[in-house]
Amino acid sequence: MANKFKSSATPIPIDQAVGTILSHDITEIRPGQFKGAAFKKGHIISEEDLPHLRRVGKEHLFVLHLEAGEVHEDDAAIRLCAALTGSGVIFEPNPSEGKISLRAAHSGLLKVDVESLMAINLVPDICCSSRHTNSIVEKGDIIAAARAIPLIIDEKTLVKAVGVAEKAGGIFSIKPLSQPKSGLIITGNEVYSGLIDDKFAPIVRKKLQSFGCEIIGTLFSPDDKTVIIGEIKDLLEKGAELVIVAGGMSVDPDDITRVAIAEAGAEDVVYGTPVLPGAMFLYGRFGDIPVLGLPACVLFHRATILDLVLPKVLAGEKITRKDFAAMAHGGLCLDCDECRFPVCPFGK
Numbered sequence: 001m002a003n004k005f006k007s008s009a010t011p012i013p014i015d016q017a018v019g020t021i022l023s024h025d026i027t028e029i030r031p032g033q034f035k036g037a038a039f040k041k042g043h044i045i046s047e048e049d050l051p052h053l054r055r056v057g058k059e060h061l062f063v064l065h066l067e068a069g070e071v072h073e074d075d076a077a078i079r080l081c082a083a084l085t086g087s088g089v090i091f092e093p094n095p096s097e098g099k100i101s102l103r104a105a106h107s108g109l110l111k112v113d114v115e116s117l118m119a120i121n122l123v124p125d126i127c128c129s130s131r132h133t134n135s136i137v138e139k140g141d142i143i144a145a146a147r148a149i150p151l152i153i154d155e156k157t158l159v160k161a162v163g164v165a166e167k168a169g170g171i172f173s174i175k176p177l178s179q180p181k182s183g184l185i186i187t188g189n190e191v192y193s194g195l196i197d198d199k200f201a202p203i204v205r206k207k208l209q210s211f212g213c214e215i216i217g218t219l220f221s222p223d224d225k226t227v228i229i230g231e232i233k234d235l236l237e238k239g240a241e242l243v244i245v246a247g248g249m250s251v252d253p254d255d256i257t258r259v260a261i262a263e264a265g266a267e268d269v270v271y272g273t274p275v276l277p278g279a280m281f282l283y284g285r286f287g288d289i290p291v292l293g294l295p296a297c298v299l300f301h302r303a304t305i306l307d308l309v310l311p312k313v314l315a316g317e318k319i320t321r322k323d324f325a326a327m328a329h330g331g332l333c334l335d336c337d338e339c340r341f342p343v344c345p346f347g348k
Contacts, residue, residue, distance in 0.1 A: 011060045014053050017045045020063035021072060021151075028056045040097060042073055042151045069155045073098035076148035076158050083162045084120075084128065084146060086111075086170025099147040102130075104137040108174040109315040112144075116168040123161040125149045130172065132348045136311055137174065144172050175315040179212040180242040183235030185219045185228065187247040187257050192222040199299050200246040207306065208244075211314055216240060223248055228260035236286060242313065246294040249280045258282050258293055266291050270321050274328035275347075278305025283319050303333060303341035 012020070021044055028038035038056055039049065045061070053061070066072065071079075074095040081091045081100045090105045104110070112133035120128050130144035137143055148158065165171050184204055190196045201218050208215060216238055219231045228245070235243055248257030258271050266284035271293070273281050277300075282293030290313045297304050308327065312319060330348045 010065065011062050014045075014050055014058055014061055017061045017063055018047050018050070020045050020061070021066070023062045023064045026053070026056060026058065026061075042098060044072070044074070064152065066152065070152050071148070071155050071158050073148045073151050073153065076153045077146060079158060079162055080126070080128070080146050080148070080165070083165035084144065084171050086173030088174030088176070089143065089170070089172045095147070098151070099145055101142045102144040102146070102172055104139055104141045104143055104174050106174060106176060107138045108136075108176045109311050110135045110137050110143050111173045111175055113168045113171045116164055116171050119164045120161055120171065123157060123164065125153050125157055126161045128171075134308075134312065134347070136177075136342070143174070175317075177211060177311065177314040178241075178316065179214065180314070181216045181239055182208050182213045182242040182244065183217045183219070183238070183240035184215065185221055185231050185235070185243070185245045187221045187223060187228060187245065189222050191247070192220050200294070203298060204244055204246060204294070204306075207310065211310070213242070213314075223256060225256045225260045225263065228257060229264045232261065232264040232286075232291070236289065241289055243286070243289065243291040244294060245291065246298065247296070249282060249293050249295040251280075261291055261293055268318070268320070270319065270324060273305055273324045273331075275305040275308065275324070275331035277301045277333055278308075278331075281305045281309070283309065283324075285318065301333065301335070302339040303344075303346055305331075307341065308347040 022039055022041055025037040025041050026039040029035045038052065077095045077098055077100045078093045081102060085091060085102060088105045088108060089102050091100050091102045110131060110133060112130055114133055117128060117130060120126055125148055127149050128144065128146040184201055186198050186200045191198045205215055217235055221227045221231050232243060245257055245261060248255040261282060261284060262269050266286055269282065269284035271282045273279060277297035278295065280295035284291045294306060298306055309319060330345060333346045
């Protein structure tokens with residue numbers, strides 16, 4: 001595409017350069033100490049810069065002149081980032097080489113409007129990149145960065161990009177994670193009778209406690225539907241805000257945990273997901289209280305469907321069949337010899 005801009009670089013005395021834009025880098029050499037750019041292309045000259053410029057031997061500068069309808073990259077980045085930020089996202093309006101980084105104002109779950117992000121990047125001369133949506137982030141983490149690609153951008157182009165972000169209500173946001181009082185039920189005749197040691201509870205407790213969740217009870221049940229229903233109701237009566245039932249989630253005739261959860265009154269139950277490991281996972285709710293049914297894969301894999309769903313649940317999201325279907329893309333664990341989750345493709 002041909003350059004539509006009429007901005008040109010012309011030399012002017014430095015005492016007339018305040019407020020103008022450098023059209024090139026200015027190199028400074030201090031023997032044995034420093035060699036590099038004292039001022040970079042695009043820098044806006046200030047009164048404080050003049051002594052420094054004279055020290056590097058500059059009495060004239062080549063500067064850019066903005067025409068009507070043109071915006072400097074720094075101003076463009078500030079306007080763009082103001083539109084990109086939703087709840088829980090902040091930025092410092094001090095671009096570095098035209099780029100601004102967006103940061104998490106608090107820890108939580110990063111949410112990215114992926115379709116709007118793509119629409120932003122379909123606008124010519126705009127660049128915005130981010131971490132994956134549904135990433136867990138800490139306060140101060142960089143979650144995205146944005147800039148105008150050229151030094152000077154067409155105002156109409158910038159307005160179009162800003163409009164996409166504003167229409168979306170901000171493309172990036174951070175949902176805080178709750179710390180619900182949690183109850184665990186471990187099912188299985190072998191564990192209940194003491195024939196084998198339970199392995200579920202330590203794993204699940206560790207995952208919950210990593211998010212600061214209080215565990216108010218761990219109950220053990222035989223493969224008896226009536227008993228499981230009774231223990232679910234017991235945990236709810238004791239104030240559980242999250243119920244996790246582990247074991248008995250397969251399709252074998254004696255695996256009746258999923259039936260017990262449904263008959264205990266769970267609503268919007270979704271059983272089965274396109275995530276591996278995690279095909280026989282269950283999600284449902286008792287009113288606003290989530291219930292998760294864990295298959296045996298949680299025992300054998302460090303990262304499973306539980307690690308993908310739990311942060312969403314703690315962020316207050318209600319998971320639907322459509323949500324699970326969308327998780328198919330990226331939902332295949334590679335079962336690496338050394339697990340590096342979450343720094344890996346699983347769940348991305």
